[in-house]
Amino acid sequence: MTDLWLILALLLLPLAAIIAWPLLRPVAPGANAVDSNASADLQAHAVLYREHLAELEASRASGVVDETQYQSLKTELARKLLSEEGGGYRMAAARQGGRGLLFALAFLLPFTAVGLYFYWGSYSDLALYRDIAASQTGATDLVAEARITQQLRARAGSHPEDLTSRYVLAQRLLVSNDLAGAIAEYRYIVAREPQAANVRAELAQALFFASGSQVSPEVVKEVALVLEAQPDNATALGLAGIAAFEREDFAAARAHWQRALAQMPPGSSAAQALSAGVARAEQALAEAGGGQLQQPIAQVPAASTSGAEESAVSGSENRISVKVTLSEAVQASPDTPVFIYARTEESPMPLAIVRLAAADLPTEVVLDESKAMMPGRSLKTVDQVQVVARLAINGNARPAPGDWQGEIKLLPRSDWSKPVHIAIDQQM
Incomplete structure (x- = not known):
């Protein structure tokens, strides 16, 4: 799955870098001076507002303006202050809020995309496809x-x-x-x-x-x-x-x-x-x-x-005579399937296979071209095999825990003419 993660990284990391670029790029010359000037202007407007408000309160106290005029002039003074300082406040808020949003997007976007892929995508199907491809090349156990x-x-x-x-x-x-x-x-x-x-x-x-x-x-x-x-x-x-x-x-x-x-x-x-x-x-x-x-x-x-x-x-060269016996320690019903087959060390797929029942044992069988399971895959195509006899307790052709088996791990072609013996005595 390494290539999948590499592809995801190639798709997501550039996008995250683009989002984070404004945070990483160097500050332009004069940007700090502009921010200092903006801050000084805000302070000057505040001082001027307080002076005008003090003058207005003094006029009310001396009776130059009544209460109604005082409230109207005070409201107008505040509106004027806000109109003059609003741009500076918006710029500061945009700078601070924008940086936080960019940080959040840069980190959350890749994780969100990966999570959505696992939820809606076909990750398990891709993994199964890769396993099947490995099986076809004999790279599985x-x-x-x-x-x-x-x-x-x-x-x-x-x-x-x-x-x-x-x-x-x-x-x-x-x-x-x-x-x-x-x-x-x-x-x-x-x-x-x-x-x-x-x-x-x-x-x-x-x-x-x-x-x-x-x-x-x-x-x-x-x-x-x-x-x-x-x-x-x-x-x-x-x-x-x-x-x-x-x-x-x-x-x-x-x-x-x-x-x-x-x-x-x-x-x-x-x-x-x-x-x-x-x-x-x-x-x-x-x-x-x-x-x-x-x-x-x-x-x-x-x-x-x-x-x-x-x-x-x-026919005389591509055949293996196998005598199969069942250990006395193994308990199984008479109709329990017994699979006797030859395979290569690289692939679990049988080159030749015979199915019997526990009641048929002990017996002698012959694995040859007529027992091949697939065209192009038979004993004639290999020079050495593994020979396995397996008692399938659960009745499944695939090996499973609880089955009993015996095997010859390596049988070269030079020994195929000699009868071989397998005792089913090992539990999987």
Whole structure:
């Protein structure tokens, strides 16, 4: 927040300096002489008034003027004195009162402006935005990640019209494997912005994961709506290819995956996965006797033509076999969620994750490319990981106080081929 305070200072301090300038500038030559002359004039007028008043009182006492004339002349004498001295009094009052006002403005204005900013401004929103930006670069820890998600939940409740913050929340929930929460947020957005095809595609993806990687009728419906609005949406094309493959329409599956592949950066993990899918579809076509389509389809780029072979090789390299046990000292209901995942030391976001229940332990799971949560972030992209097994007492995918976990703090790629063991025995 340092730059914010610097900007506020740059805006407010010059204004305060301008207000205080009359107090700080040197007194002009002769200004003191003018003030002395004005003071002497005021004293002379006062002496002259007292002399005239004494003469007037003497005239009343001798009977030259009666009481009525005395009061009238006295009033006129006082009016004349005030008219002659009024300018001097006003100048002195302006000098003294003006300095006090300038002092007050110079000090109060900056504090008032800062106070109004905190009351009416978006200080908390700016802080949340900075935390999210830090999270995306991996510069946050688990406590900060949990705080960000909680703040996004609170904002979603207090600002129902802020769909952008809700969308960020949905993505975070999806990555943390809180599929029910992610689906609820995606549905909220789509209900208010039905033309948001990208959001609808992510909703279809979340529904696909929630159904155990099965293409449900709702997934098919959402994918159809996305492709109607965006025929080249890679997420929807990938799901459409899976649906076609499941119904053994291998030609359609190959066509969908090839179109999705054209949207992916060459060499990315998503492109490699799609290349492997295209190879599977072509193999299934050949086995079914339909290797040649009546309408030619664009070939897979040369760098990906050996996708099946690369997938077989990378499948053996980019996998970690983990045996997970639960300490006897840990008491939990059988349906308590257990999250087993691999991540980098720099980022809390999982590269591969599996969700089980306490009743499933002890067990052995495999973390590989198929367990990746986001395109472009998988085991293939790193050379060392942390492996964590966590018993989520509160059922939250995000770590929370009271959870139990075990971990391997550093597992280099050279040891991935060896089975590892994690005992859940440490309370957070």
